[in-house]
Amino acid sequence: MNKKISAIAVIILLGLIGYAQNEASKIYTLEECVAIALKNNLEIQSSILSAHSAKINLQQAKADLLPTLNGNFNLGVNNGRSIDPFTNDFINQELTFSNLGLRLNMTVFNGFRLINIAKQNSLNKKAANMEVEASKQDLVLNVTLAYLQVLNSKAILQLTEQRYETTKEQLKIQKEFYKNESGNPADYLDILGQLANDETSILDAHSDLNNARLSLSRLLNLKENITIENKDFFLDFKPYGLSVNEVYLETVANLAIFQANKSRLEAAEKGVSIAKSQFTPEVSIFGGLNSNYSSVAQIFNSTGQSIVETGDFVTIDGQDFQVMTQQTSFNPERIGYREQLDNNLNTVIGIGVRVPIFNGFRAKNNVALEKIKVKESIVELQRTHLEVENAIDQIYFDMEVAYKRLQSLLKQLEAYEESFRVNDIRFRNGISNFLNYINSKNNLDNAKVNFVNTKYEYLLFVRVLDYYRGNVL
Numbered sequence: 113m114n115k116k117i118s119a120i121a122v123i124i125l126l127g128l129i130g131y132a133q134n135e136a137s138k139i140y141t142l143e144e145c146v147a148i149a150l151k152n153n154l155e156i157q158s159s160i161l162s163a164h165s166a167k168i169n170l171q172q173a174k175a176d177l178l179p180t181l182n183g184n185f186n187l188g189v190n191n192g193r194s195i196d197p198f199t200n201d202f203i204n205q206e207l208t209f210s211n212l213g214l215r216l217n218m219t220v221f222n223g224f225r226l227i228n229i230a231k232q233n234s235l236n237k238k239a240a241n242m243e244v245e246a247s248k249q250d251l252v253l254n255v256t257l258a259y260l261q262v263l264n265s266k267a268i269l270q271l272t273e274q275r276y277e278t279t280k281e282q283l284k285i286q287k288e289f290y291k292n293e294s295g296n297p298a299d300y301l302d303i304l305g306q307l308a309n310d311e312t313s314i315l316d317a318h319s320d321l322n323n324a325r326l327s328l329s330r331l332l333n334l335k336e337n338i339t340i341e342n343k344d345f346f347l348d349f350k351p352y353g354l355s356v357n358e359v360y361l362e363t364v365a366n367l368a369i370f371q372a373n374k375s376r377l378e379a380a381e382k383g384v385s386i387a388k389s390q391f392t393p394e395v396s397i398f399g400g401l402n403s404n405y406s407s408v409a410q411i412f413n414s415t416g417q418s419i420v421e422t423g424d425f426v427t428i429d430g431q432d433f434q435v436m437t438q439q440t441s442f443n444p445e446r447i448g449y450r451e452q453l454d455n456n457l458n459t460v461i462g463i464g465v466r467v468p469i470f471n472g473f474r475a476k477n478n479v480a481l482e483k484i485k486v487k488e489s490i491v492e493l494q495r496t497h498l499e500v501e502n503a504i505d506q507i508y509f510d511m512e513v514a515y516k517r518l519q520s521l522l523k524q525l526e527a528y529e530e531s532f533r534v535n536d537i538r539f540r541n542g543i544s545n546f547l548n549y550i551n552s553k554n555n556l557d558n559a560k561v562n563f564v565n566t567k568y569e570y571l572l573f574v575r576v577l578d579y580y581r582g583n584v585l
Contacts, residue, residue, distance in 0.1 A: 282539075
């Protein structure tokens with residue numbers, strides 16, 4: 113009896129918790145759940161970052177087609193024996209030097225390597241964007257299935273609660289018979305045991321519902337145990353409108369993962385062309401502008417002329433005469449920084465050709481490796497086709513079975529409802545025994561649970577097929 117009271121207390125507590133959650137938390141629609149999942153899911157964020165990286169790689173590949181222009185500047189102090197960059201003479205003194213230049217390089221031809229790299233990165237960017245869409249499609253499907261699982265668990269909980277209420281009403285009737293010592297006393301005890309069994313079913317249903325909500329919350333990356341709206345997805349049950357082959361053809365055309373794999377294959381084929389460019393000569397043009405500065409560079413300015421003795425003598429008629437010469441005097445003056453840059457300015461322009469002769473078979477092996485990548489991409493694409501085709505075949509078959517089961521279960525449910533109605537009347541009037549009543553009740557309850565589970569099972573299969581066709585919602 114204590115166990116019975118404890119079970120009832122737990123049920124009441126769960127009900128209060130559920131009521132409190134309904135009051136405190138927001139009720140989410142399926143569309144809102146999908147939007148939250150797309151915003152919060154970490155795998156989606158990782159895929160988006162990969163797509164951003166692919167975009168930057170493409171931008172860089174396009175920029176590599178442009179000429180490169182680089183400048184350089186050096187400033188330093190040298191002590192001891194060195195070469196004066198201004199005069200190219202050896203000196204042995206402290207020297208402050210400076211060099212600056214500007215260099216332009218441009219690749220004219222390299223076997224279309226840069227062009228193919230840009231095309232490859234463009235395909236990789238397209239594939240990355242498709243992979244983001246594929247991740248979103250997967251997430252939307254998983255959220256939808258988790259959402260439906262919550263609805264399924266709620267429906268089962270409602271059925272178990274209805275079963276409990278029906279048993280409780282019958283218990284009241286049998287309790288009066290038991291007090292009045294009329295009827296079979298064992299019927300009252302059997303119904304009391306059945307009530308405890310229904311209480312256990314309610315606890316199990318609450319647990320299943322809580323687990324389903326937690327699974328949905330994890331997909332949404334939310335810590336709260338969310339509450340969803342009671343949306344009716346079962347307005348009309350009709351056979352699926354497309355054949356299994358039509359579903360597969362739409363899948364190949366619309367599912368993002370196929371587009372991503374195709375782009376990866378095309379990118380791998382460009383990789384072969386890139387590797388083959390290593391066999392071709394590379395032609396480039398270059399140009400440069402350079403100048404330098406030296407702190408010991410000087411210019412000598414004339415300050416005048418004077419007559420000075422040379423130290424030599426000439427003899428005329430036996431008499432020696434001193435040889436004189438005219439000498440120009442100079443005053444040294446340091447050359448300024450800007451003036452030296454102007455004076456030392458030089459330019460260079462040319463063309464360069466690099467011809468590959470032997471590189472340890474690296475080019476040959478790189479081509480072989482890229483061809484293997486192409487084959488791997490082909491295998492991956494074929495594997496995706498095969499997996500999806502097999503999955504569609506199986507899901508389509510299961511969906512058809514579920515639809516046929518629904519038709520059978522609907523007939524079974526109608527029959528058991530009528531059977532229980534008759535047995536309930538007979539039992540209340542003491543005509544039928546408890547065994548017939550409880551068997552009829554359990555048959556009806558199980559038929560309701562099976563019918564609800566099969567309804568959601570059928571809808572899950574339909575949703576998965578719609579997902580493969582590219583219709584995620």
